[in-house]
Amino acid sequence: MITTLVYVVLILAIIAIARTVRIFELLDELRGERDTQEINRSDNRFNGFMLLVFLIATIVYFLYVTLKYKRFILPVSASEHGVGIDNMLYVNFLIIIIVFFITQVLLFYFGYRYQYKKENKALFFPDSHKVEIIWTAIPAIVLIALVVYGLVQWNKIMSPAPKDAVIIELYAKQFDWTARYAGSDNNLGKTDFKMIESSNPLGIDASDVHSGDDIIAKELHLPVNTPVLLVMHSRDVIHSAYLPHFRTQMNCVPGMTTQFHLTPTITTEEMRKITKNNQFDYVLLCNKICGVAHFNMSMKVVCETKEEYQKWLGGQKTFADNMKVSDEKTSNSILVSK
Amino acid sequence: MSIQNSNTPTGLASEHYAGDVYHTAEWHHHGHHDSDTDDAHHQNFWTKYVFSQDHKMISKQFLITAIVMAVVAMAMSTIFRLQLGWPGHKFPFLESFMGHWAKDGVLDPGFYLALVTMHGTILVFSVLTGGLSGTFSNLLIPLQCGARDMASGFLNMLSYWFFLGFNLMMLISLFVEGGPASAGWTVYPPLSALPEAISGSGLGMTLWLVGMALFIVSALLGGINYVCTVINLRTKGLTMSRLPLTIWAFMITAILGILSFPVLFAAALLLIFDRSLGTSFYLSDIFIGGHPLAHSGGSPILYQHLFWFLGHPEVYIIIIPALGITSEIIATQSRKPIFGYKAMVGSILGIAFLSFIVWGHHMFVTGMNPFLGSVFVLTTLIVAIPSAVKVFNYIATMWRANIVLSPGMLFAIGLVSFFITGGLTGIILGNSALDINIHDTYFVVAHFHIVMGSAAIFGMLGGVYHWFPRLYGRMMNKKLGYIHFWLSFVSVYGVFFPMHFLGLAGVPRRYYADSAYEGFHELVNVNSLISVFAIIGALAQLIFIYNFFYSVFRGPKTVQNPWKSNTLEWTAPVEHMHGNWPGDIPVVHRWAYDYSKPNAEDDYIPQTVPFSKTKSSNFPGED
Ligand code: HEM
Ligand SMILES: [Cu+2]
Ligand SMILES: [Cu+2]
Numbered sequence: 010m011i012t013t014l015v016y017v018v019l020i021l022a023i024i025a026i027a028r029t030v031r032i033f034e035l036l037d038e039l040r041g042e043r044d045t046q047e048i049n050r051s052d053n054r055f056n057g058f059m060l061l062v063f064l065i066a067t068i069v070y071f072l073y074v075t076l077k078y079k080r081f082i083l084p085v086s087a088s089e090h091g092v093g094i095d096n097m098l099y100v101n102f103l104i105i106i107i108v109f110f111i112t113q114v115l116l117f118y119f120g121y122r123y124q125y126k127k128e129n130k131a132l133f134f135p136d137s138h139k140v141e142i143i144w145t146a147i148p149a150i151v152l153i154a155l156v157v158y159g160l161v162q163w164n165k166i167m168s169p170a171p172k173d174a175v176i177i178e179l180y181a182k183q184f185d186w187t188a189r190y191a192g193s194d195n196n197l198g199k200t201d202f203k204m205i206e207s208s209n210p211l212g213i214d215a216s217d218v219h220s221g222d223d224i225i226a227k228e229l230h231l232p233v234n235t236p237v238l239l240v241m242h243s244r245d246v247i248h249s250a251y252l253p254h255f256r257t258q259m260n261c262v263p264g265m266t267t268q269f270h271l272t273p274t275i276t277t278e279e280m281r282k283i284t285k286n287n288q289f290d291y292v293l294l295c296n297k298i299c300g301v302a303h304f305n306m307s308m309k310v311v312c313e314t315k316e317e318y319q320k321w322l323g324g325q326k327t328f329a330d331n332m333k334v335s336d337e338k339t340s341n342s343i344l345v346s347k
Numbered sequence: 348m349s350i351q352n353s354n355t356p357t358g359l360a361s362e363h364y365a366g367d368v369y370h371t372a373e374w375h376h377h378g379h380h381d382s383d384t385d386d387a388h389h390q391n392f393w394t395k396y397v398f399s400q401d402h403k404m405i406s407k408q409f410l411i412t413a414i415v416m417a418v419v420a421m422a423m424s425t426i427f428r429l430q431l432g433w434p435g436h437k438f439p440f441l442e443s444f445m446g447h448w449a450k451d452g453v454l455d456p457g458f459y460l461a462l463v464t465m466h467g468t469i470l471v472f473s474v475l476t477g478g479l480s481g482t483f484s485n486l487l488i489p490l491q492c493g494a495r496d497m498a499s500g501f502l503n504m505l506s507y508w509f510f511l512g513f514n515l516m517m518l519i520s521l522f523v524e525g526g527p528a529s530a531g532w533t534v535y536p537p538l539s540a541l542p543e544a545i546s547g548s549g550l551g552m553t554l555w556l557v558g559m560a561l562f563i564v565s566a567l568l569g570g571i572n573y574v575c576t577v578i579n580l581r582t583k584g585l586t587m588s589r590l591p592l593t594i595w596a597f598m599i600t601a602i603l604g605i606l607s608f609p610v611l612f613a614a615a616l617l618l619i620f621d622r623s624l625g626t627s628f629y630l631s632d633i634f635i636g637g638h639p640l641a642h643s644g645g646s647p648i649l650y651q652h653l654f655w656f657l658g659h660p661e662v663y664i665i666i667i668p669a670l671g672i673t674s675e676i677i678a679t680q681s682r683k684p685i686f687g688y689k690a691m692v693g694s695i696l697g698i699a700f701l702s703f704i705v706w707g708h709h710m711f712v713t714g715m716n717p718f719l720g721s722v723f724v725l726t727t728l729i730v731a732i733p734s735a736v737k738v739f740n741y742i743a744t745m746w747r748a749n750i751v752l753s754p755g756m757l758f759a760i761g762l763v764s765f766f767i768t769g770g771l772t773g774i775i776l777g778n779s780a781l782d783i784n785i786h787d788t789y790f791v792v793a794h795f796h797i798v799m800g801s802a803a804i805f806g807m808l809g810g811v812y813h814w815f816p817r818l819y820g821r822m823m824n825k826k827l828g829y830i831h832f833w834l835s836f837v838s839v840y841g842v843f844f845p846m847h848f849l850g851l852a853g854v855p856r857r858y859y860a861d862s863a864y865e866g867f868h869e870l871v872n873v874n875s876l877i878s879v880f881a882i883i884g885a886l887a888q889l890i891f892i893y894n895f896f897y898s899v900f901r902g903p904k905t906v907q908n909p910w911k912s913n914t915l916e917w918t919a920p921v922e923h924m925h926g927n928w929p930g931d932i933p934v935v936h937r938w939a940y941d942y943s944k945p946n947a948e949d950d951y952i953p954q955t956v957p958f959s960k961t962k963s964s965n966f967p968g969e970d
Contacts, residue, residue, distance in 0.1 A: 056757060070844070108771060141736070251853075289866075290865065304861075
């Protein structure tokens with residue numbers, strides 16, 4: 010029923026256009042204008058006026074949308090480096106918004122102001138080296154400043170992680186995340202994709218001395234105010250570990266190890282107060298197209314005090330525990346046993 | 348000229364105008380008149396409309412193909428916007444033509460990705476690369492350079508047929524088992540390499556890659572032809588410094604294509620090898636479908652380097668012709684010389700050069716060496732300088748002008764507006780530190796749809812309105828043109844402006860629904876608003892399509908030079924003919940922008956008018 014309706018509407022729309030054209034033509038014929046589609050005074054007047062209307066309407070629309078949607082923008086950064094990114098973003102926005110308004114206003118205003126009149130003549134003004142040098146130099150200076158500012162931030166963020174950083178692996182596969190904590194030795198056991206089986210979904214090499222104390226979980230817990238080094242792996246296609254509240258993103262690439270270090274600064278509890286939302290939770294999203302359920306590939310992130318973190322970690326089974334269980338019960342998944 | 352005439356072994360050079368009709372290279376050949384009339388006898392339907400080697404006909408073929416493909420791609424976007432705007436809502440009419448891809452009227456998540464992928468592929472390659480350059484380079488290079496035709500009509504014809512092959516491949520792939528390619532328009536492996544990873548990476552992906560090979564052949568044949576024609580076949584007096592900016596733009600674009608498309612070819616070929624021959628260029632350490640794969644030692648990131656080495660120049664291959672068209676329209680309709688001609692040429696050259704050393708800005712968070720990232724930040728932000736110069740020059744051209752607000756001019760103004768808006772967000776994306784948090788979010792979607800998608804489409808539409816009289820000898824209806832423009836203009840900002848906020852809220856692109864995270868739930872309203880504008884925008888294009896085809900057959904006949912333009916294409920007769928000009932090829936005496944010259948009789952002086960005839964307006968040294 011609705012289907013038919015949609016098609017009917019489409020057909021009617023086309024007929025409507027055809028009729029409109031016919032009406033225009035008849036009107037033109039009445040005015041004796043048929044056969045010229047020359048742009049006349051009233052076209053210029055109408056469209057010039059529209060340019061002005063559009064300019065004002067767009068500015069109003071932009072302001073309206075900005076005010077209405079600004080609450081959707083991510084809340085304050087929950088990581089140390091993120092504060093730097095946010096400040097830099099504001100500076101950038103300030104600059105581009107100024108340039109945006111100046112150029113757009115001139116563009117539309119000139120379109121309106123200098124519309125064609127037969128009696129007018131345009132100014133023959135093919136170039137002016139002085140002006141051109143000025144408006145090449147100013148953007149150049151501003152941009153170089155932005156580059157310098159940006160690179161300082163970038164190099165800070167990308168500098169090697171502190172030695173004592175807590176190491177956590179983010180392991181991606183279609184379509185879920187697993188977090189592996191390095192355990193008491195703060196060292197991740199080796200993995201090999203050929204060792205993957207249902208009882209050992211990350212393919213951890215049990216013969217590596219660092220493996221036994223590794224802890225595998227389906228939640229990412231981060232100790233607050235502690236440097237954390239996230240080490241990323243993928244077993245199948247490219248995924249991307251995206252932690253928007255922590256201003257953190259890095260691709261997870263099969264056959265490669267990537268990493269990103271950060272220092273979380275706001276616990277989930279505190280962020281709930283900041284956002285006035287006691288349901289609030291941090292999230293880890295997949296941000297590289299990875300297949301049908303890409304949009305569903307996420308994991309809960311909990312940022313908590315160091316003590317809470319240790320306590321939670323203590324309650325988790327280690328890789329060695331799990332292997333024992335699975336040897337005994339040959340259960341098909343360690344994840345279930347958690 | 349008939350196809351049988353073109354039996355030279357190479358198909359190159361001008362000899363294929365057999366029977367000594369004329370030589371494209373030798374413009375002062377005589378006796379075209381009689382030969383042209385008997386030329387008409389050689390033509391039949393097939394040689395005139397189908398296997399044509401005439402640049403004007405090929406131009407129309409590209410244009411119509413692009414319009415058809417644009418409609419397909421636009422329909423796709425409307426369908427996935429329905430899902431994004433009203434997630435999970437049932438639209439039963441979808442099932443009526445999409446079958447199991449939209450069971451009960453709800454789009455399948457896998458097919459959502461297929462639609463997104465094909466929408467991007469078709470618009471980027473069919474419409475804005477093949478369609479845009481194919482239409483306007485073909486139409487304008489010979490006509491504005493004063494050439495009888497392209498350097499090689501035969502290669503030009505082949506270029507179209509390879510292009511058509513690509514389009515057919517894309518259309519066929521919509522109907523194959525498993526659906527079309529679904530890994531995004533950039534088709535990153537391993538997702539695109541492994542059918543186990545996504546069903547579209549089966550036969551659909553094979554067709555995509557084979558199609559792309561055809562496309563690259565088409566782009567290269569076209570590009571070589573454009574460059575040769577501009578370099579060799581300019582008429583007497585048309586020095587490089589007198590070329591209209593359109594021609595500069597088309598030539599630089601062609602050079603960019605010639606230098607970058609072969610790299611995409613290599614990337615695609617290696618991907619084909621990985622898919623079919625078991626090589627490991629891009630694959631390593633993969634466990635999928637319950638077992639490990641034998642591939643070892645490859646790097647998925649290698650593919651991204653190869654892809655973006657083309658991919659970034661490609662976005663300029665799309666925008667530069669649109670900018671060239673805009674320069675021409677703005678100067679003509681402002682009745683004023685383009686401001687800073689040399690700077691305009693210089694900035695195109697600068698942008699073109701820089702476009703080869705910025706590709707890494709698409710890969711800041713791939714785990715690339717941070718130092719390399721820093722270098723790409725520097726080069727990327729430098730591109731903004733020539734871009735800014737172009738914008739300032741457009742605005743300066745409109746200052747104290749006498750502007751005819753034709754539909755073409757409005758679209759040109761729209762392009763400049765988009766180029767500003769989208770270019771400015773590029774400055775944010777180009778700074779790697781900022782890109783960390785907005786990479787692959789809707790912020791990027793907003794950026795490139797405004798600066799590339801919408802701007803280039805507006806350039807193309809503006810070009811169609813402006814040169815329609817040259818293409819079809821008739822005028823398009825201006826009132827429908829205005830309605831089309833205003834609805835499109837409003838819709839573009841309506842659709843893409845709010846997307847910046849989605850991106851700043853952390854919403855990833857290529858998500859079928861924003862259901863994974865609580866925090867995104869309230870964004871549904873934004874998405875509905877966007878979808879409403881998208882539907883209005885799509886419907887507005889029907890007005891254009893109607894106007895276009897109606898005017899092809901029923902539009903009022905045009906006068907020779909409807910916009911009172913200076914360039915050579917308007918000196919050729921309205922009725923198309925082989926060889927473009929019945930008598931000798933016009934000779935050029937001045938640059939293309941003598942509009943509103945002080946003390947001139949009229950507000951334009953065509954390039955063919957010698958200085959000796961314009962004594963009153965000549966500047967010192969111009970005689
Ligand atoms: C001021 C100049 C510009 C700068 C600094 C700039 C910068 C960037 C950066 C850094 C990205 C990557 C964003 C990301 O994936 O996180 C990007 C994406 C993109 N830009 Fe620009 N851009 C500029 C102008 C343009 C122009 C003129 C076009 C096309 C005509 C363009 C087309 C694109 C496209 C298509 C993408 C997205 C590709 C994809 O991931 O699908 N940009 N731009
Ligand atoms: Cu994923
Ligand atoms: Cu780029």
